[in-house]
Amino acid sequence: MSTKSKSIESKTDFNQDERLQKVSKLKILLNRPELGALGGAILVFIFFGIVAGDTGMFSAYGILNFLDVSANLGIIAIAAAMLMIGGEFDLSIGSMIGFAGICIAIPAIYWGWPLWMSIIFAFSMAVLVGYFNGILVVRTGLPSFIVTLAMLFILRGATLALTRLITGRTQVPGLRVLIENDPIAWIFATDTFKWLFTWLGSMNLIALRTDGTPLATGIPPSVIWFIALAIISTWILMKTRYGNWIFASGGDKNGANNVGVPVGRVKISLFIGTAVAATIFATIQVLDAGSADTMRGTLKELEAIAAAVVGGCLLTGGYGSAIGAAFGAIIFGTVSMGIFYTDVDTDWFKVFLGAMMLVAVIFNNYIRRKVTESK
């Protein structure tokens, strides 16, 4: 035994394989999942810069307008991307948005709760819904596509039925007056950097209303949430143990389990993440509009998934990035608003959305083969 092992050379020779070629830094960069979305976003800006550069699109007001739309979508797209990297889908995001809106509005308007309490109530319900989605997927082993599709109908139906039962209609207005002096609502309803816009207005650098106040009053809360979530999610994915577990759970559930990754807990937490993101989306919109609508958020789950896919997430899990999803959301938000500034009929937006997604999927598939191809 010992004589035999001594005769074995300690160095073996994988690396001398002449078929291996050196990988350049550029190629490593090209392998980053968010690259496609970044490139797409730049192209979109160049396109509108040329086509709509002399319209109001790139005024402060115009920029904030499409950033707001992008940010709202981005909030749910980032959470959807995290879940997709973890290997699952959530089709109930859109219904959760409607449900969360009602969870805020009905207690606040009909039951006389303070607004902050109904906001906390909505977030608690989100945690419950997310946990329920997660535990159902993890315990039954059913595809999350089916489980959350069921939840899509259940939540939307319950939202509609309960709202009509309690209020007799499908919209709950009257929230705007409650925002003032509320200890929590401002987190979702305050425009920031107002001083900057006032100053820019006073310097005549941005457009003013007839009364002299700037047209764009400040950075909307959605943008702040969006940026914060993009940074936090990217940090989680790249820099923490939990991030590694997300990639592992999505990449190979059994393998991850075998080396001690708590796959079930990771997935459940990600489902809670999408439901909570939907609730952030809902809270911002409900407080901005001053009313909750039972149909709010319809089809948003598909837009979120589309943005995540454009951002480089694989439908099979284990690969993707939060920043990519953020860029995906910026692409969609910019195009959906920018199309108003062009002569193109807005009906074409959905065509663009679909085509963009198709290109992204083909591109991602190619990248995945590049990354995983073995010798």
Added chain:
Amino acid sequence: MSDYLVQFNNISKFFGKVIALKDVTMKLRKGEIMCLLGDNGAGKSTLIKTLAGVHKPDEGEIIIEGKKTIFDSPKDALDMGIATVYQDLALVSLMSVTRNFFMGREPLKGPPFFKTFDIEKANKIAAERMGQIGIDVRDPSQAVGTMSGGERQCLAISRAIYFGAKVLVLDEPTSALGVHQASVVLKYIVKAASQGLAVILITHNVHHAYPVGNSFTVLNRGKSLGTYEKKNITREKLLSMMAGGEELDKLEVELKEMNRLSTN
């Protein structure tokens, strides 16, 4: 005989009426490679899962370093130093070498509650460990998917050793590999054993097992056909035992008989 590192004495496992394993006994010293040979359906997978703590044996005892032990979970087995490398290797091909190496056991740094995955340290260790077995990982952040089958197998084994394996259970480590790659992996297994690990090598390939094994246990239909020291058995004898030699002899006779009848 307490100089055995691990002993599996008279292990039996039943699934309902099915006897998956019956009275299987295996003993290993440090630095030994025992090859577990068996045809498909011989009970290899059940035995591996019993060693790994996935199944609890219905009869028999597991003794590790002289202490009788019961594994309640795969984690228990792992904590006792029994590391199982399954055929799927528990590697995620889309993830980097480093992220795979430390999957589930990431080194952390930073203050409590803000602990981050110490990627620099992890990269360093992963590259170092892979370097020791002669795999030059140019970039530990490259995806495992770009590695060859042999490299992946070595990565999985190397990871098990790094995380304190005393007994290495390898499930068909060479089955998916070409001749060259297989020999590299086998070399690495011998090297691991020479550093004091006990290795249980599960395979159906006698040609891979015979050169590296110190002893051979042949499983057939859930029963052990015995354990043989290398000096007491030839490759040919092992082959015929494994293939169920008598069975094939019988088949040969039957075929001859059929031939004779059809030519008549």
